[in-house]
Structure formats: C-alpha cells, structure tokens
Amino acid sequence: MNETLQACIAKYPELSACREDIERAFQAMRDCYADGGKLLLAGNGGSAADCEHIVGELMKGFMSKRPIPPQMREKLSQFGEAEGGYMADRLQGALPAISLVSHTAIATAYANDVAADMVFAQQVYGYGKPGDVLIGLSTSGNSRNVIRALQVARALGMRTIGMTGSDGGEMKRYCDVTIRAPYEVTPDIQERHLPIYHALCVMLERHFFGEKAG
Numbered sequence: 001m002n003e004t005l006q007a008c009i010a011k012y013p014e015l016s017a018c019r020e021d022i023e024r025a026f027q028a029m030r031d032c033y034a035d036g037g038k039l040l041l042a043g044n045g046g047s048a049a050d051c052e053h054i055v056g057e058l059m060k061g062f063m064s065k066r067p068i069p070p071q072m073r074e075k076l077s078q079f080g081e082a083e084g085g086y087m088a089d090r091l092q093g094a095l096p097a098i099s100l101v102s103h104t105a106i107a108t109a110y111a112n113d114v115a116a117d118m119v120f121a122q123q124v125y126g127y128g129k130p131g132d133v134l135i136g137l138s139t140s141g142n143s144r145n146v147i148r149a150l151q152v153a154r155a156l157g158m159r160t161i162g163m164t165g166s167d168g169g170e171m172k173r174y175c176d177v178t179i180r181a182p183y184e185v186t187p188d189i190q191e192r193h194l195p196i197y198h199a200l201c202v203m204l205e206r207h208f209f210g211e212k213a214g
Helices: 003-011 013-034 046-058 070-079 081-090 104-113 116-127 144-156 170-174 186-209
Strands: 039-043 097-099 133-137 159-164 177-180
Touching (some): 013 039, 013 177, 039 046, 046 097, 046 133, 046 186, 133 144, 159 186, 170 177
Parallel strands (some): 039 133, 159 177
C-alpha cells in the first residue's frame, strides 16, 4: 500500500473500506496527467468548496517543492535576468485542475437560460477531452447536476470518479471509480472526503514532483 494512503488509513481506520477505490482513483488521475490530460471537478454546497480545495492543492505546491523545468526558466530569461529570475523562482509545477463550480457567469446564465441541472454538463462538454478525468462530489450520490456532468463525461470518453457516502446513490452507475465514505450523514461524509482527497493530492504530487518538502 502507498505510504501516504497507509498513513491516512492509520489516522482514519474507517477509510480502510475505501482503500481499493482510493488506489484506483489515484491510478486514473495519475494516468490522466501522465498523458497530458486535466481534471475537472463538480459538486454542490460543501462539496463545491471541496472542489475548490482540491484545485488549490493540485495547481501549486502542496507538500513538496515544485520547481519549474530548466527550459521554462530559460524561456523566461528573455524578459531580463531580474524579471525572468523573479518569475522562475515563484512559478510552481502544476497538475491542471478546473473547478466547475467557480464560473459564475456561465453557471448563472445557463441555469437561467437553459437548464439548471445542465450547468456542469455544459462545462464538461466545453472543457472535456477523451482521457481527462471528472470528479463528481455528492454526499447523497443523487445530485442531478453532478449526474448530468458524469453522463456527458462518459459520452466524451473521459474517466469518471465519484466521491459519495456509503450508499453511492445513482451516480455510482456513471463512475469508473466510486469512493464511498462509510457514513450516511452529510457532515460525517464530508469530514472523511477531506482526508481522502488530501491523500490523493499528496500521492499525485510525490509521483510527479518527488518528495522533497516545501
């Protein structure tokens, strides 16, 4: 077992029930990034906040240093030694991730003009490519707008990962991997989603950027 995941389960023993699915989710995300893909995320309420949180951990250094490649540093030098050096020293390696909950204009326009349950699906259709990954977060597993997004992602040839509660709800039908926190009450589920996605982010960071602490 990956040492990061092992530490997570040692701290939250109940998550041992999710171990295989967490490992499968990591593999899907790892393969996506290795092939030049990106991650899309959708959720409502507290799960929307989780989408933003995950993006924050993937798009910049989390637990490791992520220096940019020498060739990018060289390209920045065209702006002068001081300017290029300043930017090169402050840019960090990124794992591309987009939270679909944060685009207020398209979300409100689509909900008003077309259909509220298609807000995330439209963005998946616009951003998604075969090989990308969509993570849908829903404690019930029955959020209609998240399900629509998963359906469109499957039609596009994307990989789909669900983070839900113990039941999994309807959305598990449309997920390649469903991580089901073994609880039924929303706060309990969300409190276990956080260590799960923290572990996934650390595992991805260590795979692509190494383990040197930042």
